[in-house]
Ligand SMILES: Cc1cc2nc3c(=O)[nH]c(=O)nc-3n(C[C@H](O)[C@H](O)[C@H](O)COP(=O)(O)OP(=O)(O)OC[C@H]3O[C@@H](n4cnc5c(N)ncnc54)[C@H](O)[C@@H]3O)c2cc1C
Ligand code: SF4
């Protein structure tokens with residue numbers, strides 16, 4: 125259910141294993157309902173689509189990745205670039221979801237899955253405790269199946285129907301809003317210092333008026349995606365309109381020169397599950413598997429914003445487990461075991477504390493200013509007064525932002541443990 | 545010639561207007577409203593969280609404390625029902641297959 | 651009884667580049683306009699009542715196959731006449747040769763009723779139904795907002811000025827073109843959609859009759875906008891730059907007195923210089 129990356133990947137492996145597969149999508153074509161920031165990390169496709177990079181509908185290959193910390197007037201950037209990411213097997217690429225999802229679903233169809241678009245799954249058909257199919261909104265729309273894979277994204281009403289997901293959970297959801305801005309290709313190349321197929325991925329902290337979250341800027345061929353991701357709970361408490369935050373970001377002195385004169389080509393919004401490992405639902409029920417965002421498998425912790433690769437990873441495993449169950453009656457519990465042996469659950473487990481840490485008030489509200497002031501202090505030439513020492517600067521900056529050095533040490537340690 | 549009078553920039557005018565922003569998105573409007581708001585329940589709502597949170601700005605508070613809602617230009621993101629303050633104020637479904645928002649880029 | 655629904659499948663939100671005027675259409679979002687969908691729905695309803703068969707016919711590129719599969723799932727037979735699908739090539743096809751094309755695609759099957767949209771969403775001359783009626787030698791009822799079967803009669807309604815309506819009986823065979831009003835296309839059942847999902851759409855290969863119209867060039871009718879760098883400097887400087895106050899001007903050119911031919915040449919030169927006309931002035935000559 126759902127022709128996003130999770131559903132398409134599941135349909136691909138299940139169809140390749142010889143199962144009879146229907147891939148159901150509510151939009152008029154795969155990707156038409158989907159929104160993300162802009163970078164797909166495709167290595168997960170290596171095992172099923174060797175040389176995927178030759179066909180993926182790429183905009184640019186990310187060869188430059190920056191992490192920025194912003195305050196209202198300052199910006200600190202850690203900038204990394206490598207030639208290696210611009211050559212096969214590549215690292216990440218920017219692409220549009222309407223293109224990428226259509227392409228991946230096309231691969232599933234080539235493998236023998238049947239894609240049905242413009243059809244909403246409205247509920248599950250259950251017999252006893254077992255899921256035996258789905259209801260759809262088409263006339264005569266019941267579809268019976270040995271296994272149903274709920275890959276219907278963050279709002280997964282199918283998982284909610286079984287009580288696997290809470291019906292509302294604003295505390296563990298973030299809202300992403302983004303603008304696609306059009307600029308001539310040469311202008312993008314010049315402003316971002318890239319050429320040819322090279323692209324840039326910028327993750328930003330401290331640009332959301334203290335609302336826990338972050339921002340991003342990604343380059344496509346002739347457009348730039350700019351957006352912010354903010355905690356739903358705190359966004360509503362702050363009573364700020366989401367598009368205002370994008371406007372803030374675009375007006376920031378460090379970002380404005382990049383997007384000057386650009387025209388908005390599309391505005392979009394979508395939710396992201398950010399609970400991480402500790403808030404995963406049960407991943408299977410009798411006759412049902414949950415994959416991708418429906419299972420909260422998006423790694424959205426500050427400088428990481430990865431969901432498509434996890435959706436694909438979990439989808440591939442779900443497809444395999446479903447095909448085995450349908451053909452030999454194997455136990456669906458193998459799905460979780462399979463996931464545990466791959467990056468999907470291992471990364472999430474390792475980074476289980478990351479969302480809490482990165483979205484914590486200190487990291488969001490105080491540290492950006494502290495770090496920026498510290499660096500500003502270090503590089504401001506104060507002659508004839510002699511240069512202040514780093515420790516004094518750190519104290520002053522910590523004081524100014526109300527951070528106790530003890531907390532700083534605690535968070536540094538927690539950070540070290542989390543990202544170890 | 546007199547000295548130039550410095551003009552104060554209008555800081556609240558940034559980028560494009562909201563209507564133009566929404567015009568960049570394609571919506572295939574279905575006959576059935578996929579989200580229905582019960583304005584009577586909203587009248588007793590204290591947060592009116594949906595009003596600022598909805599990225600498409602579809603919730604308009606009315607003078608009598610209720611909510612006027614238009615479903616046509618909805619992103620189907622789910623923000624409103626997630627932040628809604630009162631049980632039962634919103635009935636939220638996806639639009640019928642093929643209708644609703646169509647992202648060209650996403 | 652054969653009812654033909656002539657459909658046009660196109661991207662209803664084509665993107666027009668404001669700088670070059672290039673039109674890009676996304677094949678994935680090719681669909682029926684409201685009027686085309688209404689035409690198909692009328693065809694299906696009339697066929698239900700009179701027990702006829704519906705043939706959904708389109709001339710276009712492979713992007714039309716999606717909407718045609720939907721029609722197939724709704725119980726229509728489908729055919730596509732393969733046609734160039736680049737925008738400029740499509741512009742070059744005039745309605746009369748298009749009408750000849752679809753009629754020859756029908757071959758020996760003379761339809762009792764042809765339904766189509768009153769005008770296409772993206773080209774919109776609205777002339778096709780008339781030409782089709784002419785080719786078939788049958789009557790035509792354009793601009794319909796309602797179409798019903800009453801007994802063995804077909805009753806159509808159309809809007810007139812001052813809010814009046816006109817009701818008329820349409821004798822068959824006929825070509826009826828409808829507006830996107832009054833009916834909504836039914837949805838195909840899930841089993842039928844599944845069956846149609848991978849169906850190949852049968853092609854009818856007929857050649858496009860030669861057309862007297864030749865499109866030499868298509869571009870925006872406005873002067874090409876120039877790419878202006880974003881303004882810099884204070885608002886006062888920008889105002890000055892925009893209004894051109896305090897700057898020396900090019901004095902107006904006085905060409906005359908000259909003869910009509912030279913005056914025309916001077917004007918054309920001016921228009922070319924300012925982007926209202928393209929250099930290739932010969933391109934605008936009538937061949
Ligand atoms: C603003 C933002 C930025 C992001 N940035 C990145 C990034 O840079 N890199 C990255 O890797 N990830 C990013 N992500 C995360 C990524 O988008 C998701 O994790 C990923 O799309 C999850 O894929 P999925 O297949 O599980 O769900 P989805 O992509 O949501 O797909 C679900 C599909 O199911 C369909 N569907 C839903 N309900 C039904 C139903 N009832 N019946 C039929 N069909 C249904 C939907 O139409 C949709 O096609 C971002 C997310 C957001 C919101
Ligand atoms: S938050 Fe819910 S109850 Fe409150 S106004 Fe909005 S829709 Fe109504």
Ligand code: SF4
Pocket residue numbers: 579597598599600601602617618619620621622623624625
């Ligand atoms: S789903 Fe999203 S866009 Fe639609 S009304 Fe709710 S908050 Fe607004």
